[in-house]
Amino acid sequence: MRLGLVMSEVGTGLRRNVSMVVAVVLVTFISLTFVGAAILLQFQINQMKGYWYDKAQVAIYMCVGSDPVAKCNLAEATKDQKAAVEAQLTSPALAGLVKTATFQDHNQVYATYKASFSDNNTADFVTPANLPETFYVNLKDPSQSDAVIESISGLAGVEQVVDQRKYLDPIFSALNAASFTAVGIASLMLVAAVLLIATTIRLSAFSRRRELGIMRLVGASNRFIQTPFIIEGVVAALIGSGLACVAIVALVKFFVQGYLAGRAQGVALVGMHDVAIVVPVLLVVGAVLAAASASVAIGRYLKV
Amino acid sequence: MIRFDQVTKLYKGNARPALNSVTLEILRGEFVFLVGASGSGKSSFLRLVLKEENPSRGEIHVLGQNIGRLASRKVPYFRRNLGVVFQDFRLLPQKNVFDNVAFTLQVIGKSKGFIQEAVPDVLKMVGLAGKTNRLPHELSGGEQQRVAIARAIVNKPAILLADEPTGNLDPSTSAGIMSLLERISQSGTTVIMATHDAGIVDQMQRRVIELVSGQVVRDERQGGYQTQTVPIQAFATTPGAYRDLGIAGQSEETR
Numbered sequence: 001m002r003l004g005l006v007m008s009e010v011g012t013g014l015r016r017n018v019s020m021v022v023a024v025v026l027v028t029f030i031s032l033t034f035v036g037a038a039i040l041l042q043f044q045i046n047q048m049k050g051y052w053y054d055k056a057q058v059a060i061y062m063c064v065g066s067d068p069v070a071k072c073n074l075a076e077a078t079k080d081q082k083a084a085v086e087a088q089l090t091s092p093a094l095a096g097l098v099k100t101a102t103f104q105d106h107n108q109v110y111a112t113y114k115a116s117f118s119d120n121n122t123a124d125f126v127t128p129a130n131l132p133e134t135f136y137v138n139l140k141d142p143s144q145s146d147a148v149i150e151s152i153s154g155l156a157g158v159e160q161v162v163d164q165r166k167y168l169d170p171i172f173s174a175l176n177a178a179s180f181t182a183v184g185i186a187s188l189m190l191v192a193a194v195l196l197i198a199t200t201i202r203l204s205a206f207s208r209r210r211e212l213g214i215m216r217l218v219g220a221s222n223r224f225i226q227t228p229f230i231i232e233g234v235v236a237a238l239i240g241s242g243l244a245c246v247a248i249v250a251l252v253k254f255f256v257q258g259y260l261a262g263r264a265q266g267v268a269l270v271g272m273h274d275v276a277i278v279v280p281v282l283l284v285v286g287a288v289l290a291a292a293s294a295s296v297a298i299g300r301y302l303k304v
Numbered sequence: 305m306i307r308f309d310q311v312t313k314l315y316k317g318n319a320r321p322a323l324n325s326v327t328l329e330i331l332r333g334e335f336v337f338l339v340g341a342s343g344s345g346k347s348s349f350l351r352l353v354l355k356e357e358n359p360s361r362g363e364i365h366v367l368g369q370n371i372g373r374l375a376s377r378k379v380p381y382f383r384r385n386l387g388v389v390f391q392d393f394r395l396l397p398q399k400n401v402f403d404n405v406a407f408t409l410q411v412i413g414k415s416k417g418f419i420q421e422a423v424p425d426v427l428k429m430v431g432l433a434g435k436t437n438r439l440p441h442e443l444s445g446g447e448q449q450r451v452a453i454a455r456a457i458v459n460k461p462a463i464l465l466a467d468e469p470t471g472n473l474d475p476s477t478s479a480g481i482m483s484l485l486e487r488i489s490q491s492g493t494t495v496i497m498a499t500h501d502a503g504i505v506d507q508m509q510r511r512v513i514e515l516v517s518g519q520v521v522r523d524e525r526q527g528g529y530q531t532q533t534v535p536i537q538a539f540a541t542t543p544g545a546y547r548d549l550g551i552a553g554q555s556e557e558t559r
Contacts, residue, residue, distance in 0.1 A: 210397075213394070214394060214407065215411045216380070217383065217388055218408040219386075222380065225411075
C-alpha cells in the first residue's frame, strides 16, 4: 500500500521533470564512464607491470669485435672475461639477489632478434656477430638492479649493463597520466552530476510543495516524505550508471578485445573479468551519490 | 489538554515579541475563540501548538507532552493528534474530494480498508456525501472548507485548530461551517478557532481569548467579540502610533 504510493509519487516526479531527469541521466552516464575508464586503465597498468616486470631483466651485454666503445676497444670479449662475469654473478655478494642467470651466445641472441623484428627490414643487415653475447639476469627483487649494475659494469669485456625495466617506465607513466586525466575529468563531471541531482530534486520538491506542506501538517513521517525524492534521484542516476556500464562493456569488448588485442599481440589486456569488477562499482557509486545529494537537497523541506 | 506557561515568541529581526509571556490553559472538549487584530499573535499561538515554531521562552504542554522537549523525528507522530484548517483551505487541486481526504490517511500509513471506510463516513458527516468525485475547483468556497475540515478530522484528532476558517466565506456559509465545528466539538474534540468574525463569536457564546500585541488581555467564558483594542482612528493622529499596535509582521505570514 505505502510502497505503491511511494512508487507512484516517484513516477509522478520523474514525469514532471523529464528534461532535468534526462540531464541527470546524461551527466551521470558520462561521468561514470570516465570513472570506469580510469579504473580499467589502472587495471591495465597493473596487469602490464606484472607481465613485463616478470619478463624484464638486467641484461649484461658483452663486447663484440665491431664495438667502437672505448672500454671494448674493438675487441671481442674473451672466454675468461665471460667466466669472470659468471663468477661475479654467483659470488656471495650477488647470489642472494639473482634468481636466474642465462647466457646467450651470438646465435641465440640473433635468433631472438630475428623473432622480434621479423617484420622489420633492418633485420636483414644484422649478422650474429653484430649482436653482443648477453647474460640475462632475473632478479628476486627487480628494484635491486642497481647493485648488479654496479658490480658488473666495471668488469673487463662488459660493454654495458642495462636494467630493461627502465625502458618500460615511460610507457607506464604515460598510461598513469592518462588515467589521472580520466579521474580528473570524472571527478569534475561527478560534481556536476551531484549538483544537477540536487537541483532536480529541489525543483521536484518545489513543484510538490503543496503536498509536502499538507504531508507535514497531517504528520507524515520524514522518511515517508523524503523517500520518493531519494528514489527519484537514485532511479535517474542508476539509468545513467547503467548506460555507463554498457559503454564500459562495449569499450572492452569491441575496442580492447576486438581492436587492440589484434594489434598488440603478446600484451596482456584487460578483459571481461575486470569489467565484472568495474560494473558494480559504477552502479554503487551512482546510487550512493544520488541518494546522498537528494537527501541533502530535500532536507530543507523536512525542517519541522 | 493545552497549557502555555509564560510563553514568549520572538521572531528574528523583530524586537517586539509576537507572543509576550502568555499563560493559559485549554481543557479537553472546550471550544475556544482566539480573537485579536492582525498581528496580535493568533497565528503564532496556533503555530506554537502545532510545533511549527518553538517558543523563545516558556513551556508548552499539549496532550500531556512538553512539546519543547519533543524530538524532531517524533513531531510528525505528535501532529497526527491535531487537525488543522486554514482560511485558504489548502486542498490539492488535482485530487478529487475523496482523494484529498484519503491523502491524509495514506501518508500516515493507514490501510486501504480503513480509508475506504473512514473517508465516506467523514464526508457524510460534513455533508459532502454526494460530491466525493468532484475536484476542488468544482466546489463552492463553503464546500471546499468542508473538505478541508473533513481532512482535518478524518483521523479523529483530539484537537482541531482552525485559523480563520470562515475568513473567505459569506455569512450564511460561515454559519454552516460553524455548526459543523460545533458538532465536532460536541463529539469531544477540543476546537481552537482564530477569527475576526464578531457575529460568530457573539452568537456562539463560548470561551473567548483576546490577544493584543501578543498579550492575553481577556479570557472569559461565554464571551462576546467586543474588543478592547483602541479604535485605530484615535491613534492615527499620533505619529508612530502604528508601531504600538503590535503589527509584528511575520505572524500573519502566508506560506
